[in-house]
Amino acid sequence: MTAVARPRRPVISLHDVWKTYGMGEARVHALRDVSVRIDRGDYVAVMGPSGSGKTTFMNIVSCMDAPTRGRYILEGYDVTDLEERDLAEIRNHLIGLVFQSFNLLPRLSALENVELPLVYAGVARKLRRSMALDALEAVGLSSRVRHRPTELSGGQQQRVAIARAIVGNPPLVLADEPTGNLATAQADEVLDIFSSLNADGRTVVVITHEPAVGERAKRIVRFSDGRIVDDRRVAARVGPPPVPRPRSEVASLPARLGGARA
Numbered sequence: 001m002t003a004v005a006r007p008r009r010p011v012i013s014l015h016d017v018w019k020t021y022g023m024g025e026a027r028v029h030a031l032r033d034v035s036v037r038i039d040r041g042d043y044v045a046v047m048g049p050s051g052s053g054k055t056t057f058m059n060i061v062s063c064m065d066a067p068t069r070g071r072y073i074l075e076g077y078d079v080t081d082l083e084e085r086d087l088a089e090i091r092n093h094l095i096g097l098v099f100q101s102f103n104l105l106p107r108l109s110a111l112e113n114v115e116l117p118l119v120y121a122g123v124a125r126k127l128r129r130s131m132a133l134d135a136l137e138a139v140g141l142s143s144r145v146r147h148r149p150t151e152l153s154g155g156q157q158q159r160v161a162i163a164r165a166i167v168g169n170p171p172l173v174l175a176d177e178p179t180g181n182l183a184t185a186q187a188d189e190v191l192d193i194f195s196s197l198n199a200d201g202r203t204v205v206v207i208t209h210e211p212a213v214g215e216r217a218k219r220i221v222r223f224s225d226g227r228i229v230d231d232r233r234v235a236a237r238v239g240p241p242p243v244p245r246p247r248s249e250v251a252s253l254p255a256r257l258g259g260a261r262a
């Protein structure tokens, strides 16, 4: 018999989630009765044809959008019915988001782009700078911190965007087609970064069309027509060390949401 597994709290837990757009004839069920659980330290690729509900799933998981029906528990918080103000707090503390188009501000340097979420979080200037430099170092861009986005390659821009996503040290990183605009070599660099974020203990969920991206994950969840039609583990979800707590100077979640996370 194998060792008894310790119970784990899921990072993501969706229960019977539906997402319906429009009304009457124009009604579209983008998600149909989706239930899924993702535990800490997993690395999940979400795949499936265009229109199958992947981005809708990501929008709900990232608290950018609410389910029409069903419940969503994120890191133990029932976020289904939270107000926008609380959702924004949860997003800021728990989730790093990466998109296909890098969404960097063109007038700001790489460093300033990465600092921006910390500006919104009210982190003091000096600490902000050192955290942003650390994040840029983690993505291999220490030599490009003063460059503006137009002075960087696509792969470098995406790495800046990843640095911005992880600068607050979120336990969960979500990416929607992060390599969709990149050439193969640049995509590989980005995928190496996701692997190392996962090895550091972060939970990673990546939406992709590309089999090569899916192959880097530990689990592949396939959507078709708004449903999960396949969910297979391709590598062990090792139990890496938990992500270190954010520096104490960074504000923790407000008391009404349960304060700092253990």
Ligand SMILES: Nc1ncnc2c1ncn2[C@@H]1O[C@H](COP(=O)(O)OP(=O)(O)OP(=O)(O)O)[C@@H](O)[C@H]1O
Binding pocket: 021, 022, 028, 029, 030, 048, 049, 050, 051, 052, 053, 054, 055, 056, 057
């Ligand atoms: N805001 C919206 N209003 C109406 N319908 C929408 C909206 N967003 C998505 N849909 C519909 O929901 C379904 C799922 O869309 P979604 O964007 O989640 O697909 P996807 O799997 O991400 O596709 P792709 O691979 O092309 O990005 C589609 O039929 C889409 O047209």
Ligand SMILES: [Mg+2]
Binding pocket: 054, 055, 056
């Ligand atoms: Mg999509």
